[in-house]
Amino acid sequence: xxxxxxxxxxxxxxxxxxxxxxxxxxxxxxxxxxxxxxxxxxxxxxxxxxxxxxxxxxxxxxxxxxxxxxxxxxxxxxxxxxxxxxxxxxxxxxxxxxxxxxxxxxxxxxxxxxxxxxxxxxxxxxxxxxxxxxxxxxxxxxxxxxxxxxxxxxxxxxxxxxxxxxxxxxxxxxxxxxxxxxxxxx
Amino acid sequence: xxxxxxxxxxxxxxxxxxxxxxxxxxxxxxxxxxxxxxxxxxxxxxxxxxxxxxxxxxxxxxxxxxxxxxxxxxxxxxxxxxxxxxxxxxxxxxxxxxxxxxxxxxxxxxxxxxxxxxxxxxxxxxxxxxxxxxxxxxxxxxxxxxxxxxxxxxxxxxxxxxxxxxxxxxxxxxxxxxxxxxxxxxxxxxxxxxxxxxxxxxxxxxxxxxxxxxxxxxxxxxxxxxxxxxxxxxxxxxxxxxxxxxxxxxxxxxxxxxxxxxxxxxxxxxxxxxxxxxxx
Numbered sequence: 001x002x003x004x005x006x007x008x009x010x011x012x013x014x015x016x017x018x019x020x021x022x023x024x025x026x027x028x029x030x031x032x033x034x035x036x037x038x039x040x041x042x043x044x045x046x047x048x049x050x051x052x053x054x055x056x057x058x059x060x061x062x063x064x065x066x067x068x069x070x071x072x073x074x075x076x077x078x079x080x081x082x083x084x085x086x087x088x089x090x091x092x093x094x095x096x097x098x099x100x101x102x103x104x105x106x107x108x109x110x111x112x113x114x115x116x117x118x119x120x121x122x123x124x125x126x127x128x129x130x131x132x133x134x135x136x137x138x139x140x141x142x143x144x145x146x147x148x149x150x151x152x153x154x155x156x157x158x159x160x161x162x163x164x165x166x167x168x169x170x171x172x173x174x175x176x177x178x179x180x181x182x183x184x185x186x
Numbered sequence: 187x188x189x190x191x192x193x194x195x196x197x198x199x200x201x202x203x204x205x206x207x208x209x210x211x212x213x214x215x216x217x218x219x220x221x222x223x224x225x226x227x228x229x230x231x232x233x234x235x236x237x238x239x240x241x242x243x244x245x246x247x248x249x250x251x252x253x254x255x256x257x258x259x260x261x262x263x264x265x266x267x268x269x270x271x272x273x274x275x276x277x278x279x280x281x282x283x284x285x286x287x288x289x290x291x292x293x294x295x296x297x298x299x300x301x302x303x304x305x306x307x308x309x310x311x312x313x314x315x316x317x318x319x320x321x322x323x324x325x326x327x328x329x330x331x332x333x334x335x336x337x338x339x340x341x342x343x344x345x346x347x348x349x350x351x352x353x354x355x356x357x358x359x360x361x362x363x364x365x366x367x368x369x370x371x372x373x374x375x376x377x378x379x380x381x382x383x384x385x386x387x388x389x390x391x392x393x394x395x396x397x398x399x400x401x402x403x404x405x406x407x408x409x410x411x412x413x414x415x416x417x418x419x420x421x422x423x424x425x426x427x428x429x430x431x432x433x434x435x436x437x438x439x440x441x442x443x444x445x446x447x448x449x450x451x452x453x454x455x456x457x458x459x460x461x462x463x464x465x466x
Contacts, residue, residue: 063253063293064293065249065250065255065291065292066291066292066293067291068249068291071249074249074250074253074293075249075251075252075253077252077254079254080334080337080367080368102334102366102369103334103367103426104365104367124233124236124237124240124425125334125369125425125456126237126240126251126252126369126457127236127237127239127240128250128253129240129243129244129251130236130239130240130243132249133243146305147294147305148294172427172428173365173366173426173427175428176423176426176427176428176429177421177426177428178421178428179428180227180421180423180429181421181428
């Protein structure tokens with residue numbers, strides 16, 4: 001199935017999505033990679049306020065290339081998500097509802113996805129020039145010193161992604177492979 | 187004896203790093219198109235199509251095909267009759283990297299110390315491998331190596347008794363463990379033999395070989411074909427969503443080794459396999 005989604009997400013918005021569905025996301029998302037996640041979680045552990053509102057938010061794991069003239073952001077494909085596994089559970093507990101990256105997630109993250117009814121999406125790894133077309137505006141909102149790894153608030157229109165882990169914990173990386181190996185046609 | 191000015195090396199490296207990031211090599215594009223024709227799983231075709239589209243946008247608009255514009259690995263073959271004038275060769279290479287990454291709008295992805303992790307802000311230093319060869323030519327190949335795939339690479343010091351089966355199993359196990367992480371379809375570079383240090387370099391060099399060329403030794407050429415078939419029977423597929431095309435090619439390089447050992451290294455590259463070379 002194909003779905004159009006708007007950020008911020010509620011549990012209700014995401015409950016019907018199934019692993020393998022294609023989605024087109026419109027609205028604001030935040031960009032963050034390992035270094036920014038580390039700082040966010042340090043603030044959480046110190047009971048300090050975060051520089052972004054994570055409630056209902058969708059975080060895109062990306063470190064873009066510098067923008068050329070006329071671009072909001074340079075090439076911006078997903079980075080590998082498992083590096084954020086140490087930090088995602090704390091953010092999910094604070095209300096984070098969507099994560100966009102690529103590759104496997106650990107059991108602790110999947111458990112929290114199910115507990116909070118969140119979703120893990122994948123964008124096509126390496127399709128950075130194509131994905132960049134759906135990013136309309138970008139501004140740095142925290143950790144400018146991190147350069148490409150700074151947290152940016154980006155506005156996306158019909159940002160293409162695929163549901164990998166749905167709110168029930170179904171995992172496309174397992175299901176998709178089984179379906180192919182069993183030879184069933186989608 | 188022939189002299190080459192260091193500034194020429196800088197300007198060529200600058201051009202090569204930018205071109206490597208904007209223009210997917212023809213052999214890789216051809217392999218992607220062939221994979222799309224030979225993969226009858228609808229989801230795989232769709233993803234392969236978008237990857238091809240992405241490469242076309244990058245080359246048409248002169249933008250990086252991937253946001254991970256890599257750490258630069260340079261392979262230098264320097265003829266023993268060549269003299270470099272007006273500078274040290276490695277400084278000239280790094281200056282080319284510095285200028286190319288700044289002026290080409292490429293991401294700076296290198297940290298100066300692996301533990302304190304402060305970005306060097308100009309993507310230097312490059313990793314440079316030198317080989318002295320006969321003659322008076324200088325060949326420089328630069329690869330922009332992304333780390334999504336580099337992180338999924340592995341090395342093992344197998345026992346001689348593990349033999350061919352041990353090597354095959356290690357290659358398959360590495361691809362299986364990597365799963366969707368290295369942005370499949372991948373290119374698999376394998377080194378067999380040599381020493382601990384040398385085997386990983388063989389694997390990296392294997393990734394530099396064109397995808398339409400096989401190892402000149404028919405035994406290893408057959409092994410490359412067999413391993414590609416086995417990898418593509420795993421069902422991981424493009425992006426790990428399931429499908430046939432997990433890998434575009436397996437390239438294997440080998441070297442003599444010690445009576446007590448059987449080193450094997452598997453270096454994985456994503457579908458954005460980027461390298462360019464020049465001969466001066």
